[in-house]
Amino acid sequence: MRCVALIVAAGRGERLGGDLPKQFLPLLGRPMLRRTIERFLGHPSVDAVRVVIDGRHEELYRTATAGLALLEPVAGGASRQESVRLGLESLVELAPGQVLIHDAARPLASAALVERVASMLRTADAALPALPVVDTLKRAEGARTAGDVPRDGLWRAQTPQGFRFAAILAAHRAQAGGAFTDDAAVAAAAGIEVSLVEGEEDNMKITHPADLARAERLLGGGQR
Ligand code: CTP
Numbered sequence: 673m674r675c676v677a678l679i680v681a682a683g684r685g686e687r688l689g690g691d692l693p694k695q696f697l698p699l700l701g702r703p704m705l706r707r708t709i710e711r712f713l714g715h716p717s718v719d720a721v722r723v724v725i726d727g728r729h730e731e732l733y734r735t736a737t738a739g740l741a742l743l744e745p746v747a748g749g750a751s752r753q754e755s756v757r758l759g760l761e762s763l764v765e766l767a768p769g770q771v772l773i774h775d776a777a778r779p780l781a782s783a784a785l786v787e788r789v790a791s792m793l794r795t796a797d798a799a800l801p802a803l804p805v806v807d808t809l810k811r812a813e814g815a816r817t818a819g820d821v822p823r824d825g826l827w828r829a830q831t832p833q834g835f836r837f838a839a840i841l842a843a844h845r846a847q848a849g850g851a852f853t854d855d856a857a858v859a860a861a862a863g864i865e866v867s868l869v870e871g872e873e874d875n876m877k878i879t880h881p882a883d884l885a886r887a888e889r890l891l892g893g894g895q896r
Pocket residue numbers: 680681682683684685686687688695724748749750751752753755756774775776777778877878879
């Protein structure tokens with residue numbers, strides 16, 4: 673197997689709240705997780721898709737993914753980092769050359785973005801989609817400003833992030849129990865060089881309730 677997409681969907685969506693974890697909420701009539709998966713399934717650079725879920729959400733997962741040709745889901749852990757590590761461990765028997773690790777909470781990644789990451793990976797050890805920070809950054813103490821932070825050289829990291837499978841598995845094993853919020857950070861801590869590719873403004877992460885309406889506007893506005 674050449675390239676597997678590993679989608680982490682084992683979170684609880686606490687900042688968004690509501691009755692269902694956010695990845696199972698409908699976005700213009702289809703569950704967010706299903707929309708996310710569809711960005712990878714059938715993509716020419718992706719050979720298979722595995723989703724990491726919370727075992728308690730198995731029924732929600734089956735309903736959301738009905739009819740899709742996926743690898744069997746695996747159970748995640750208490751943190752995103754742990755969920756990714758468990759997902760990587762589950763892929764050992766498939767021995768993919770490369771893995772694209774993606775958040776279920778980013779249902780708008782385009783096929784072109786997936787291709788940019790996959791194609792960077794043909795020459796680089798790791799590929800990270802990111803956008804430069806354009807706003808002026810402030811440090812605050814309570815409700816008052818307490819200085820500016822230079823934005824030069826600062827980027828906003830997105831997913832999918834691409835890696836050589838054996839290298840990112842070893843990195844996650846070595847950094848297990850850490851507090852990393854993305855896999856590029858795990859990779860960097862293990863000495864892997866991470867190359868930037870251009871991210872996408874529309875590839876937003878759905879985090880807060882207002883993000884749902886924005887995502888639906890973006891989905892409704894294009895040929896998606
Ligand atoms: N995730 C995961 N396992 C965890 C925590 C998060 O697989 N233990 C996944 C989420 O499902 C999501 C992605 O990691 O697709 C990014 O995490 P985030 O946006 O923080 O989602 P949640 O952790 O679900 O949301 P919150 O932090 O608001 O509870």
